[in-house]
Amino acid sequence: RKEVEQDPGPFNVPEGATVAFNCTYSNSASQSFFWYRQDCRKEPKLLMSVYSSGNEDGRFTAQLNRASQYISLLIRDSKLSDSATYLCVVNFGGGGADGLTFGKGTHLIIQP
């Protein structure tokens, strides 16, 4: 069973605040994890990979909790431009696209 679950939101957050959301996955043998960002009516783009040791890129931090089977994304000092849908993606073991399962996305709205 390959399932990736996300809270669809929307998360309404004031500019400058910190926001975090999680994604749970079904298979403990899952190999790799990613966060993609999708702007309205645009294509998804890779935001960051999620490593076992965690991953930080500027204001964005991604964490992996294998024991509880979830990954998280934390956004600090949020900007209006962070408004988007964030897709959680899990590779359940295939060699490429056939191994990837996309979550339905979490919609984030940063308010001025």
Added chain:
Amino acid sequence: NAGVTQTPKFQVLKTGQSMTLQCAQDMNHEYMSWYRQDPGMGLRLIHYSVGAGITDQGEVPNGYNVSRSTTEDFPLRLLSAAPSQTSVYFCASSRGNEQFFGPGTRLTVL
């Protein structure tokens, strides 16, 4: 580099019509794939290809055909369009696990 390009951007079809969605990439990626995205659903894999001459089915292949005669091109054919195929279609090429998506084709089947 143009990346991944898709044509057309928008298309309206009548039930039963056939058409081909075009996809091309200039990154020399071996792996290419087609997804559809529907409201309230995650991206779902239709077909994929690991290289020229090799294709395989994804999660939702019914009603679609693909071919891969060159590394660059990966067209998706709708054989007989149905209203259930109304969706946004994304083509992607990949290097390792990172998917590079095209801008999408918005298809409406009446």
